[in-house]
Amino acid sequence: MCGVRTVLPKKIPESAVRRLSFYHRILEELEEVGTGTVSSGELAERSGTTAAQIRKDLSLFGSFGKRGLGYPVQDLIQHLRTILGLDRSWRVALVGAGRIGSALFEYRGFAERGFHFVAVLDSDDAKVGGGWGDLSVEHTDDLERIVARERVDMVVLAVPASAVPDLMEAMHNAGVNAVLNFAPTRLDVPEGMTVRDVNMVMELEALSFALSQGGNRGRSGEGG
Amino acid sequence: MCGVRTVLPKKIPESAVRRLSFYHRILEELEEVGTGTVSSGELAERSGTTAAQIRKDLSLFGSFGKRGLGYPVQDLIQHLRTILGLDRSWRVALVGAGRIGSALFEYRGFAERGFHFVAVLDSDDAKVGGGWGDLSVEHTDDLERIVARERVDMVVLAVPASAVPDLMEAMHNAGVNAVLNFAPTRLDVPEGMTVRDVNMVMELEALSFALSQGGNRGRSGEGG
């Protein structure tokens, strides 16, 4: 009872979480190559941040390194998994069976990381009943029931902006408190729910801005 | 020569650009309803920020409002269009004709905003020659030629991570300096090129983190 522990009494910057997620990915690559230990300097080089940043980010959660040596790759991966909640699998419902929904549904990257689709919903009667892999499309009217039945942890929301408010309420009632939103609209987020927005048009507009303004060059991206 | 001008001698926070993009969208909705003037307070309410934030953001580019009144909706839209580079259309090449590429290609939201696909590229010979709308898929080996021929302004990059480095070099040589990257890897961005990353798995991991950590609730999203 005095090994390294994952403590968390501070508030964690949004940006730090994104970086941790990225470190995790890089560490997995290192593990595959058989690297046993890695220094913050080397991780920095590979992730495009600074060594200090990495040490700070990790120190938000505990002391995982050995002075003079660096971080043991396998241990650190395991710690990051625990921190990020990747040491379990997540049950995800896809709401919106359109083009984007379809692409997301078929994208293998999600399942690889432990995010599994357990239901597909749409409000279009013509789509309801259709087969998507092992699943068949159900009606959004039944959202609450489906969430309960499938023990849904998260929703991927790929519907038109106009459909969002009603669905938000339904999800809230159903006890869903994590949503990945592709609708180009600002959600009214109830207490206790976490929402992340992915808005590809806005990303293109940021590029358009950069090209138009001449300045503001170089990396400006984020991890949407 | 003393009307409102769009000045830009400062450096613009990344976050401000994203918000401007969002204000623009809201203003268009207001215009449709026939609103002539809007105050920073009202815009704040609709966009989920604060009035001060909005005034600061806009003041980075000029003085578009009238004291005691607010901002004239139509004028402000026009100004934002100019600032964001949305007063013209952009020629976009899609590199990577897989599932995600396909969904992006068929997504109407891009064209509505003036982003037009003018070429589709892939490295898979089986896909080359296939018809995508009016376009036919071309080989990534010809990237430089295609960029020149089609006067490509931006690339949407939807390829596996392993293909990225070579393509980055080709794009750089071709003079492309805006890339929307869907590959889950950190690009090495040459001077003068702007890259924005969209990484949906990382977004899910952020949700996973939020659910796991109990704390850190409420909106945490961004505009991907």
Added chain:
DNA sequence: AGGTGTGAACACTTTCACAGCA
């Protein structure tokens, strides 16, 4: 020597508060 962990300095963003114009 080598590299972590961390308080303190710094830089950047957001919020406040108010002068000034319609």
Added chain:
DNA sequence: TGCTGTGAAAGTGTTCACACCT
């Protein structure tokens, strides 16, 4: 009076620098 535009204050995130451990 109402609301913008903006310096100054507060807050947040990043970088520095060094004590400390191996």
